[in-house]
Amino acid sequence: MDTTTTKYCKRCKKDVTWHIDRVVHWKQLLITIISCGLWLPIWLMLAFYPTKICDECNEPIWES
Numbered sequence: 115m116d117t118t119t120t121k122y123c124k125r126c127k128k129d130v131t132w133h134i135d136r137v138v139h140w141k142q143l144l145i146t147i148i149s150c151g152l153w154l155p156i157w158l159m160l161a162f163y164p165t166k167i168c169d170e171c172n173e174p175i176w177e178s
């Protein structure tokens with residue numbers, strides 16, 4: 115796990131502080147039911163790989 119406190123945000127084009135986006139599981143369950151289970155892999159992915167959110171623009175920071 116990376117211990118640095120800042121990440122490069124492609125949108126802000128600079129190093130920014132970030133927070134982890136908490137997965138709202140009841141919402142994910144709802145989407146999974148609506149999509150007949152198609153959303154399940156994405157839900158699992160969100161649960162196992164928490165998304166880092168930029169503090170400045172609130173966009174997910176995708177690491178390359």
Ligand SMILES: [Zn+2]
Nearest residue numbers: 123126168171
């Ligand atoms: Zn940003």
